[in-house]
Amino acid sequence: MMPVRVGILGFGAIGRSVVDSLLEHKEEFHLVGFSDVEQVDGTPIPQMPVEEMIHASDIVVEVASHAAVREYAVQIIESGTDLLIVSVGALADRSLEEKLLDAGPGNLIICTGALGGIDYIQAAKILGRIDDISLTSIKKPGVLSQPWMQDSMQEKLAAGDERVVVFEGNAREAAEAFPKSSNVSATLALTVGSWDTVKVRVIGDPEAKQTKHQIHLSGEVGESTFEVNSLPSTINPATSSVVPYSVVKALRTAHGSGYKIM
Known part of the structure; x- marks a missing residue:
């Protein structure tokens, strides 16, 4: 079996970690190169124009930004290349989500990132009605500050000496409020x-040693709670350290050899 040709869109903290991990699995994946808005020197794989990378790849891994998804996602899928995205919040844009659902012949693959229990929730939805589902995310206060917040909230987060509820709303509102996390x-x-x-409820907690995501689900399947506590990335504390390896897992499930555990 020939190695799957992989292009990387974005070469920030997550992109670098994904590349490092994939280079350890050369028998499965061939990294054709990466594209980034900035020139990056001293990289283990070549930097190339987006269009060139797309056409050289079987699958493109987006680890850049919501803006990159908006600009390139439809183009990638319509070229026949599969696209795996990490910046899933970009799909909160209704128009973009509809375009991507209609696009092809390439496939859109959603990376689950730092979230657990997705396979169970998918099965629960097939079984029947979901009455209630909530997500509580707890992070260190310093990574939650956003331009839209009132000065008093910004000051509380900067001080980092008290537990603060910084957001309550639905998933679309959360994606718009925290585009990077x-x-x-x-x-x-x-x-x-x-x-x-x-x-969705987002909490800043100065006592948080790890990033916590807690999901509560009730419906025809019964009642379930999932909790994930993961260490923040040392390079980018706004994201979990497991995210790059979730990308590798998704690539292996979609295109790798061996068992397919879903």
Whole structure:
């Protein structure tokens, strides 16, 4: 079996970690190169124009930004190349989500990132009605500050000496409010097929040693709670350290050899 040709869109903290991990699996994946808005020197794989990378790849892994998804996702899928996205919150844009659902012949693959329990929730949705689903995310206060917040909230987060509820709303609102760190809520919304059903609460806690995501689900399947506590990335504390390896897992499930555990 020939190695799967992989292009990387974005070469920030997650992109670098994904590349390092994939280079350890050369028998399965061939990294054709990466594209980034900035020139990057001293990289283990070549930097190339987006169009060239797309046509050289069997699958493109997006680890860049919501803006990159908006600009290139449809083009990639319509070229016949598969696309795996990490910046899932970009799909909170209704128009973009509809375009991507209609696009082809390439496939759109959603990376679950730092979220657990997705396979169970997918099965629960097939079984029947989901009455209630909520996500509570707890992070260190310093990574949650956003330009839209009132000065008093910004000051509390900067001080980092008290537990603060910084957001309550649905998954679409969460994706718009936290464009760089709301991909878990977006993934959950896509899993249940409704951005409005998923209720999201974001908390800044100075005592948080890890990033916590807690999902509570009730419906015909019964009642379930999932909790994931993961260490923040040392390079980018706004994201979990497991995310790059979730990308590798998704690539292996979609295109790798061996067992397919889904």
